[in-house]
Amino acid sequence: MNEPIFLAPVFQERIWGGRKLQDLFGYDIPNELTGECWAVSAHPNGQSIVKNGAYQGKTLGQLWSSHQELFHSDSPVFPLLTKILDASDNLSVQVHPDDEYAGKNENGELGKTECWYIVDAEPGAEIIYGHEAQSKEQLVQMMNDAKWDDLLTKIKVKRGDFFYVPSGTIHALGKGIVVLETQQSSDTTYRVYDYDRKDKDGNGRELHLQKAIDVSTVPQAYEPVSYETFNQKGITITQLVSNEFFTVQKWNIDGTADFTANPKYTICSVIDGSGQLIAGDKVYSLSKGEHFILPVDFGPYQMSGTLELIISRE
Incomplete structure (x- = not known):
């Protein structure tokens, strides 16, 4: 019988990160702005390392390419990515492309459909999940007029909530939330709005408005969730x-x-x-x-x- 494959995560610094990945999970985080734990990842931007057994020290990507007997998958790349995110501040409002758009515009990258399980949430914490625009023209106008409070749909969350976030959904985690995210193995994000924040060098962070408009689902469609x-x-x-x-x-x-x-x-x-x-x-x-x-x-x-x-x- 094969052994279970235990994985060492990769940590990513983010402007909105904090210390909760250490406080809640005991991880040895690299700094005070640790926003993401890439827990199960074969994506080139951060690969998990096998911690045990015959494959110890190999990356998950190496395992996928050289030991398909462990997976029996038709996918050319490891298709999923599991993260834990510490939103110690608001994340940028963003949207992700589907497979077709990403394949054409992002060098063959997968699209990004994801879902969130709320592991921890401070009282009153909320997410942005969808929008109120009824047409692309209205979406563009409200974005141009910076009517973010009217455009963006906010939902209060608590521990144990679950949200499915298909590609094309405008979304953001709010301050005080920790989630486990299951997603397609993609690192493509189109930033719509970032609260006019500056990066560590004092520059405004890049927005990707035309691509965001291209891929956003309008009007917003919500898929019913039944457990x-x-x-x-x-x-x-x-x-x-x-x-x-x-x-x-x-x-x-x-x-x-x-x-x-x-x-x-x-x-x-x-x-x-x-x-x-x-x-x-x-x-x-x-x-x-x-x-x-x-x-x-x-x-x-x-x-x-x-x-x-x-x-x-x-």
């Missing part, structure tokens, strides 16, 4: 979203749960609690902030303890 929940011994599984880009679930383990081998590889992120992964005669410790991949046909196995995990698959 399916499955209960079995030791575990409650909540399916948060399942579509052509990814399937994302929340697992709540209380006690011991038994699993059979899955024909798909599985990305696992422990967002709270502690416990163990038991496979045959091997026992792996699981703690908050750990990220790992279960290869194709890994199992049977057990998870025990009190654990909250976010699970994703192609």
Whole structure:
């Protein structure tokens, strides 16, 4: 049986970052403006490193290209990217392209559809999720007139909320929010508005207005979200979203749960609690902030303890 693949994350400095990735997860962050933990990533801008087993020291990208027996995927690149974001200040208002637009305009990069599980939120914290414009002409006019309060739709959030953010959705995390983000493996973002902030050199940050207008969904379309929940011994599984880009679930383990081998590889992120992964005669410790991949046909196995995990698959 293959081993689980535990991964060391990559941290990214951001103007809106802070210290919560250390405070909440115990990560050894590089500085006081650490905004992103790229936890499971094979993207060239930040690759996770294998921490254990026969592939220790390899990047996830190397594993994907040279050991497809672990994944059995038709995708030419590792298709998903799991992040944890610390929005200690407001993120820029932004929008992402779909696969077709990104492929033509961003050197073959994937588009970026994503989703957010709210891990932590200060009282009153809110996100921007969509807009009120009814036509592209109205969108452009409201942007040109800087009518941001009228244009942008704001929603208050709390721990445990979930949002699906397809490409074309104007969005932003607000101050005081920590999310686990599952997304396509893309680093393409079109910045719409940035509160007139300056970068560390005193310059206004670049906006990408024409590309943002090109790709924004107008009028805003909201896909209904309906959660399916499955209960079995030791575990409650909540399916948060399942579509052509990814399937994302929340697992709540209380006690011991038994699993059979899955024909798909599985990305696992422990967002709270502690416990163990038991496979045959091997026992792996699981703690908050750990990220790992279960290869194709890994199992049977057990998870025990009190654990909250976010699970994703192609």
